[in-house]
Amino acid sequence: MTAVVVSSVTKIFNRGRTDEVAALSDVDLEVRDGEFVSLIGPSGCGKSTLLRLIADLIEPSTGTVTVAGQGAAKARKEQAYGIAFQQAGLFEWRTVLRNVELPLELRGLSKRERKARAEQMLALVGLEDFAGHYPAQLSGGMQQRVAIARALAVQPPLLLMDEPFGALDEMTRERLQSELLGICAKTGTSTVFVTHSISEAVFLSNRVVVMSARPGRITASIEVDLPSRDDAGRQSPAYFDKITEVRQALRGTPAAASSPRSSESAAAGTDAR
Amino acid sequence: MTAVVVSSVTKIFNRGRTDEVAALSDVDLEVRDGEFVSLIGPSGCGKSTLLRLIADLIEPSTGTVTVAGQGAAKARKEQAYGIAFQQAGLFEWRTVLRNVELPLELRGLSKRERKARAEQMLALVGLEDFAGHYPAQLSGGMQQRVAIARALAVQPPLLLMDEPFGALDEMTRERLQSELLGICAKTGTSTVFVTHSISEAVFLSNRVVVMSARPGRITASIEVDLPSRDDAGRQSPAYFDKITEVRQALRGTPAAASSPRSSESAAAGTDAR
Amino acid sequence: DQDSATPAPGGSGGALTPVKLQLQWFFQAQFAGYIAAVDQGFYKEQGLDVQLLEGGVDIVPQTVLAQGKADYAIAWVPKALASREQGAGITDVGQIFGRSGTYQVAWKDSGITKAADLKGKKVGNWGFGNEYELFAGMTKAGLDPGKDVTLVQQQFDMQALLKKEIDAAQAMSYNEYAQLLEAKNPATGKLYTPDDFSIIDWKAEGSSMLQDAVWANTEKLNDPAYQQQTVKFLTGTIKGWAFCRDNAEKCRDLVVAKGSKLGKSHQLWQTNETNKLIWPAPGGIGVIDEAAWKQTVDISMTTKNQTGDTVLTKAPEGLAFTNDYINQAITAAKSAGVDVNGTSFQPTTVTLTEGGA
Amino acid sequence: MKRFLYVLLGLAVAAALWEGYKVVGNPEGTVLFGVRILPRADDLSMPHLWTVLERLGRPELTGGRPVWIVVAQACLFTLGITAAGFVIGALVGLLLAVAMERFRVVERGLLPYVILSQTVPLVALAPLVAGWGGTIMPPWAVVSVIAAYLAFFPVAVGMLRGLQSPSASGVELMRSYAAGWWRTLVKLRFPSALPYLFPALRLAGAAAVVGAVVGEISTGTRGGVGRLIIEYSREATSDPAKVYTAMLGAALLGLVVAGLVSLLELPLMRHRRHVEVATL
C-alpha cells in the first residue's frame, strides 16, 4: 500500500485578501510504504505547508491527500502518523517519560500500558536513564531525541518530521541521523522529512524531492541509493555525486537563477523575524 | 606580520569554586596575515572561549594572546578587529545604516564620514537599498549581512566570527559563504571563524583547526587548498576529501570515541536550555 | 472688614508679627472663633499676623507645634498630653472649650440611654484618638471595651447608624449629630428629628474629657517676647469667640467663605453648638478648671483601650498647663469691653435643612 | 481607536450592570449566613447613574459653582501633584536601577528592601512626611513625595530588568568597541530597556494617582480630588450622589494619567517590540 498520496494539491493562504499567498501549486507526491522521502528547497517554498497538509493540520485549497489509504483527517484522528518539529516542543512541565506518554494518554491507554510503551521508546532513542528528568535538564540533542520517541510512541506507520535536526550542531546531527535511520529500519516506518541540508537529505533518503518557491512546486525527485548508510556511506563517491546532483537541482530553480539575492529580499516581507 | 598569536593559553572558569570548568588547556594558535582559519569541534570544546580570548572579551588564566603584534587588550581598544556572532545582534532601535555606523560613532568619526563609510560597507554586502530599514524588517540572512558590514566598518585587519551563519538555512548559508570569501579577498582581512559545519569550514578556510573537549585543546590543524572557492570548488574531489579528513579528525577525538552519547549527556548540565 | 489702621494697643507698632496656628481639622465652625479673629482684625489689633493651618487625617497639631512648624496649636487635651509624654514640649495655655461635645447616639427605640446599655452592641468609634471618652464611659459602667462590645471603625458620615448596622455611633454635638438631623427619613419623607434618637452625653456619665485647647511651646514660654505674644494671641482669640457668640450668622458666613464644603445651616448649627461648649464660661473663657483637668488626667491614666493601652502611663510632668497667660488675656479683653463670661448667653434654635445646605 | 470603542463598550456594559442590579437587587442587599454578599441597591448606597450626572450639573452648595467645575478643578490640582510625584518617583527609580545594574552588590543589598518598602502601609509613612510641609517644601510637595514613594517602585524594578535585558553578545560587542560602562549604558542598555520602562511607567502613573489621592487625605491638603472625596463622603448621608461625582473625577484622573504616559511612549516605541514587565 502507499503510505501517502498527495494529488493535484494547491494551497492558497488568505484567499481573496491582499496578502494572498500561493504556497503550493499543483503538487503530486507519493510515498511508498517504508520509504524515506526528504523535502528540500529554499525558504518559503512550501515544504512545511506540504508536511502540514499531510498531517491534516491545514486543509488543501484544491486536491486530495490520502494517508494509509484513508483521508488525511481520518488518519489524524486515528493517530496514523507521528510528527516532530525543529523545536523539540516538549512540555516543560512534564518529565521526559510523561512527555512520551502524552500521545498514548490521549489515545486512552491505561497508565501501566503507556508507561511500558514510553519506556520502550526511550530505550529506543537511548534515553532510558533520563525518564524522570525535566526537559530543561537536557541538552538540545537529547530533547530532540525525546521528541522523536514521542512521535514514535503510538507506533505509527508514518513519521512526519519538519527539520527535526535543524537546531543542532553538525556533529550531534550526524549522530542522530544514524540513529533515526536505525529506528526507521527497525520499525519499518515510512518517513517524510523536511530539511534544509543537502547532505542530510542525501544521507537519509531513498528519495529527495526538490521544491522551488513562488508558487511552491516540486521541480525534481531524485532517487538515492547509497552503498551503505553509515560513516563509510558518507565518504562514498555516490554520496558526493548525489549531493552535487541535488545542489544543481536546487540551483536550477528559476528563482535562484534570476538574481543572487532576489529570493531573499523578496522573502524579507514574509520571513522577517 | 602575524595577525594572531595565541601561546600556551589556558582558561579556567570559576577557578576554585565547585563549578570550576577547564575550558581551554594549553592552546597554541597562529593566524597569518590574510589567512582564513576555522575552529571546529564538539559543543563545549572551547571554540567560543578561544575566540573571546583573542577579542580580549575575557582574559586567559595563563599564557598570552597577541593581536597584530600587540597585546589583545590594546588591540581591542584600538578596534583592531571586527566581531560577529551567531545572533546578528543588531540594535533593533537603530536603522540598518545606524547599526553599521555604531562602531564608527564610538570611534568618534564625524557624522558625514561615518555615513559615507557605513554606506560603503552596506554596498559591500549588497544591502545599500535597505539602509533606512529597521532590523525587524529584514530576513535572517540579511540581518547577518548587516552584522558583517558592522564588523567590517572600522576596516579592521582581523575579523572574528562565532558561527555567524549557524542560524541560517543551508542555501542562504552557501550564498553568504561565497560573499564572505569575496569580501575577505577584497579587503585582505585575516579571519578566525568558528563553525559547527564541516563543509562550511572546509569551503571557507585556508586552515581548519579541530578541537576536542574537556579540557578544550587543539587536536588537529588541517591545511585546505581547494582548486577554486566557488560552486565548482564545492564539487571538486579535493573538497570532499578534506571534508572526510576533517570528519575523521573530529571522530578521532577521544571524547567521541569512548561512547556515542557520553559527550552529550555530560553536556546536559552546562548546555541545558 | 475692620480697619487695619487702628493702632494695636499692645503692639510694638509697625510690622505685624507672623504667627501660625495649627487647627485639628478642615475649616469648619469648630474653629469659628479663630477664623473670625483673623477676619475681624482682632489679631491685627494685637500686632499679630495669624495664619491658620488646616488639619488632616494624619496631621497631629501638637506635633507640628512641638516641631516648631507652628506657634500655637488647637488640640484635645488627652491627645496632647500623650504627645507630651513622648517628649513634645507643649503647654495648655487656654482651654477654649470648657465642655466636651462628644455623644454616643443611638436610635430611640433601641433603648440605649446610658453606657451600660452598650453591652453586647456594635459600637461605632472613630479611633484616631477620639475614643477614650467612650472607653472611659464604658469602663465606668463596668464594661470591658475590648470584650463586651464590638467596636466598629466609623466613617466620616453617619450612614452606619442610619442603616442600623451599628447600634450606637460616636458623634460630635456640632457635627455628626447634625448630619443625622439633616438626613431624610425614608418612611416619612421628612428629616429625622431629635426625637428619633437617644443620646449618651459623656458629660452626664462623668467620663468627659477636655477638648479643644490652645497649646503653646513650653520652652519658648521662657522667652518674654513669646510670653507677650501668647497673651496677645489669646486676647485676639477671646475677642474672636466672643464675636461669634454674639454674631453667630456672621461667623457662619465667614466659615463658609473659607471654603468649607458643609452647607450653611450645618455651619450655623455648628457655630451654635460650639458656642454651647464655651459659653457660659463662669471662670472666664479659656481658664482651665482644675477639676475638669484632673478628671481628664485620671481617665487618661486609667482607661484602657481594646489593646490594653492607656493614654498616659504616668501623671504629666512639668508645665502641662498654666492659666497665667489666659488670665492676662482676659484682663486685656475685659478692659477692651469684651464680655469674657457670656453669662447671659442663650443658644439659638437652628433649623437644619436637608444636607445642611 | 478600536481600543477606545471597546472601552466605551465596556463602560456601557458596566453601566447596564449597575442599573440592572438596582432593578433586580434587594435594596437591603442579599444576606447569606449573616454576611451581606450582594450590595444594597437602595438609592443611598447606589444612586442612579443619572442622579450622579445630574448632580454634576447642580451647584455644590446653594449659590456655589456647579459640582463638575469643582471636581474638574480638583482633578487638575491633583494632576499637578501626581505629575510631580511621578517625575520624582521615576527619576529615583531610574537612578536606583542604574546603580543596581552597575554594582551587583547594590542590587543584592538593596533589591530586597526596594520590595520590602512597598509593604510599608502609607498610613505609617504619611505622619512621618506630613511634617515636612511648609518648612523644607510647600505642603502640596509632601503629597508628591508620597506619590513618588509609590511610583518609584515599578520603575526601579522594571528598569533594572530592562537594563539587564541586553544579550551577552550585545554587551560583548560594546566591549569589543572599547566602549566603557557609560557608553554601553547610553548606547545599548538604555535603548534596550525602553520596552521594559514604558509598562513600568504606566504602573507608576497609576501608583502616583493613588499616592496623590491618599496623600491629600492624610496630610489635609486642600484643593484636590482626594480632599473632595473625603469632604463629600461626609455628606454621603444626605447627598449620596456627591461622593460619586468625586469618585468619577478620580477615575477620570487615573485614565488621563494612563493616557498621558502612553503618549510618552508613542514616538520612542516605534520599530520596537513590546514586552510585559513583571515587577517583584
Next chain:
Amino acid sequence: MKWARAALPPLIVGVLAIVAWELTVSLGRIAPFILPAPSAIWNELVEQRQNVWEAALASGENALIGLVAGAALGVLVAMAASRFKPLTEVSIPFAAVLNALPIIALAPILNNMFESTSSIPRRLVTAIIVFFPVFVNTLRGLREVNPIHQELMHAYAAGGWTFARKVRLPGALPYVFTGLRQASSLAVIAAVVAEYFGGLQTGLGSRITSAAAFTAYPRAWAFVAGACLLGLVFYLTTLLLERLAMPWRTRLIA
C-alpha cells in the same frame, strides 16, 4: 554557602541602616514623637507582640481572603477571555482602566454598599486590587501557547477541554505565579490601608492610626513592622508555592 552569599548583602545593608537610624535618633537627639529609634520600636514590638500578632491575624485574614478571591476571579476571567476573542478585546482595556483607578478610594462607597460592620468591603477592595495583576498575567500566559504545542495537540486530535487542561493551564502556570507574586504583597497593603476607611477595628491599619494619633510612634511603628512582616510572609509563601507547583523550573523569577 550559596544561601549565605545571597543573604549577606541585604543583611549587611539592613543592619547598617538600622544602626545608622539608631545613631541618628540618639546622637541627633531626635524626639521620639518625630522619629522613634529602632530600639524603642523593638521594645514596643516585644511588649505588644500579642496585640501585633492578633492584629496581623485579622489583617492577614482579610488579605488572604481578598487574595484568594481576587486571584480566583482573575484566573477564571482570564480563562473565559482567552476562550472568547471578543471578551479579550473588551476585558484588556477595561482591566487597564480598572487598574488606573485609585481603588482604595472606593472603600467608603463599598462600606455603604455592603456594611461597615463586616469585613466584606475591605476584602472586596483587596480582591479588586489583586484581580488586575493576576488577570493580566494569566491571560498572557493562556494566550502565549507555543504554536508547536498547538499543532502537536491538533495532530493528536485532542479536544478543546483536553487542550486547555494539558497545555494551556500548565503553560500559563508561570505567568499565574508572576501575577500572584505581585498580588501577594499588594493584598496586604490593600487590606491594611482599607482599614483606614471603616469596618471592624481589629487590624493593623486601625492600630497604626490609633497609635499615631496619640503620638505613640514607637507603638505605631511596631504595628508597621508587623505589616511589613505580614507582607513578607505573603510574598515568601507565594514563592514557596511557586517552587512546589513548578518543580520543572530550575530558576525562580526569570
